Amino acid sequence: YYTIAENPWYVKAASVVPMCFGLTELQSISNHLDILVAPGAGKSSYVHYEDDGSTQQYVNEYATTVISNVSKGRTKTVTVAAREGQYKGMPQTRKLSFMLEGVPAGAAVSVKGIPAAGEAAAVEPLNCVHNGTALVVELPELPADEKVELSVR
Numbered sequence: 001y002y003t004i005a006e007n008p009w010y011v012k013a014a015s016v017v018p019m020c021f022g023l024t025e026l027q028s029i030s031n032h033l034d035i036l037v038a039p040g041a042g043k044s045s046y047v048h049y050e051d052d053g054s055t056q057q058y059v060n061e062y063a064t065t066v067i068s069n070v071s072k073g074r075t076k077t078v079t080v081a082a083r084e085g086q087y088k089g090m091p092q093t094r095k096l097s098f099m100l101e102g103v104p105a106g107a108a109v110s111v112k113g114i115p116a117a118g119e120a121a122a123v124e125p126l127n128c129v130h131n132g133t134a135l136v137v138e139l140p141e142l143p144a145d146e147k148v149e150l151s152v153r
Contacts, residue, residue: 013040039102
């Protein structure tokens with residue numbers, strides 16, 4: 001739903017959409033990766049591209065990360081693969097934030113197959129909030145060369 005003053009956006013069900021919150025210039029290297037996952041059932045993937053943002057070395061010096069989503073029934077599984085490649089000044093860690101549209105408050109969240117809450121939590125501290133339309137899950141900085149799998153039920 002949207003008001004007359006707002007613009008609707010259309011996206012395929014279960015799509016992975018990279019977002020950019022707080023970025024003030026394109027030449028800055030950032031280790032933040034914000035990922036919006038559209039509601040609905042299906043599969044999708046996106047290849048995230050990074051380079052140093054300031055030189056012409058992007059032809060040979062860059063990194064990519066495959067981000068995929070599988071939404072089936074009441075379960076969403078978003079996988080951020082290990083980053084491949086390298087470039088000068090590349091951050092070794094990554095701070096991931098997931099905005100899962102249409103996921104209700106109180107959904108069970110697990111990271112790397114381990115519940116995200118309680119004593120046996122996979123990642124601490126984990127920030128999960130519901131903004132009224134989406135479950136927002138923020139992970140702490142993690143090594144960018146490791147796969148991260150977030151499941152929500």
